Amino acid sequence: MEDKKRALGIVIPYYNAEAHIGIVIAKALQHSYNIVIVNDNSPQPLPENLMGLTGIEVLTTPKNLGVGGATKMGFAHFLKNKNIKVILKLDADDQMDTKYIPEMVQAVLAEECHFIKGNRFRDLNSLKTMPGLRRFGNLWLSFLSKAATGYWNCFDFNNGFLAVSTKTLNFIDLDLLSNNYYFETSLISNLYYQRAIIKEIPMPAIYGNEKSNMKLYKMPMHFTVNLIKSFFQRIWKAYFVYDFNIGTIYILFGTILFSGGLIFGIHNWYYYSIREIPAPTGTIMISVLSVILGFQLLLQAVQFDIFKTPNKS
Known part of the structure; x- marks a missing residue:
């Protein structure tokens, strides 16, 4: 137990969580001797009684970077410490049940996985406490995230309760990771290129009366744009840069x-419709067969991509 406490570094990004940070720190100290609070230029200052506590370090960002930027600063800090084997991210709003920390740390130390995170969608009873809009958004974005990251076996990609092996994290350029709420998904996207094994642990969704700093109305478009970008980057790198295979x-x-048949069909439909004459059967069949065959090949590509999901075997 003592060895695990020394091997674990906990990063707590802090922004406007004055009412909860004391409770979170008290819980975190039960699991680690190495805790870094990253003050992301919060308008609400850190409580003074936390300063100087044994095992607690406070870092301050030069400006408000966002939750991802603050977390990256904490990650970089612990990567300099060779005694730290696992880095865990813990939010300051007390929405994460710290009783799962030992299980998460053990899984990484035992090399069952390189990265482990929570999944709030396995507990149907506690899932009911999640706000409806957030639940729908997470479901939709989690599906898109599967395609964007290549981890088809994962869900709840926006869950910020995570732990990662420092050995794996050392191979990732932290500057490539997002500074905002897309941080978790961008981290998982980069883990794909390391063929990192990801494990999920079921845990309840905890929502109290805390005020979220996330602007929910902006999130769907923000995440969708980033996920599309991540998807095309992954396909290009995984299938045309780092490898060339049947996929x-x-x-x-x-x-x-598919695209050629579609364009050919639309062109001929327009060409013959404005002349009010029927299109030749052969012309129609060329378009239809091209679209069908192209669609089948793209389905095969999806199946192959799912098969390539990094796993223990």
Whole structure:
């Protein structure tokens, strides 16, 4: 137990959580001797009684970076310490049940996985406490995140309760990770290129009367744009830069046939419709067969991509 406490570094990004940070720190100290609070230029100052506590360090960002930027500062701090084997992110709003920390740390130390995170969608009873809009948003974005990151076996990508091996994190350029609420998904996207094994642990969703700093009305568009960008970056790197395999063939010919057949069909539909004459059967069949064959190849590409999901085997 003592060795695990010394091997674990806990990063707590802090912003306007004055009412909860004391409770979170008290819980965190039960699991680690190495805790870093990253004050992200919060208007609400850290309580003075936390200063000088044994095992607590406070870092301050030069300006408000966002939850991702603050977390990255904490990660970089612990990566300099060779005694730290696992880094865990814990939010300051007391929405994360710290009783799961030992299980998460043990899984990483035992090399069952390189990265472990919570999944709030496995507990149906506690899931009912999650606000409806947030639940729908997480469901939709989690599906898109599967395609964007390549981790088809994961869910609840926006869960910020996570732990990662420092050995794995050392291979990731922290500057490439998002500074905002897209941080967790961007981290998982980069773990894919390391073929890192990800494990999920079911845990309840905890929501009290705390005020979220997230502007929910902006999140769907923000996440969707970033997920589309991450998807195309991953496909390009995974199938055309770092590797060239049967999946590349599926994608290449599937895209050409599907888009080519679609464009050919639309062009001929317009050409013959304005002349009010029926299109030749052969012309129609060329378009239809190209679209069908292209679609089948793209489905094969998806199946191959799912098969390539990093796993223990």
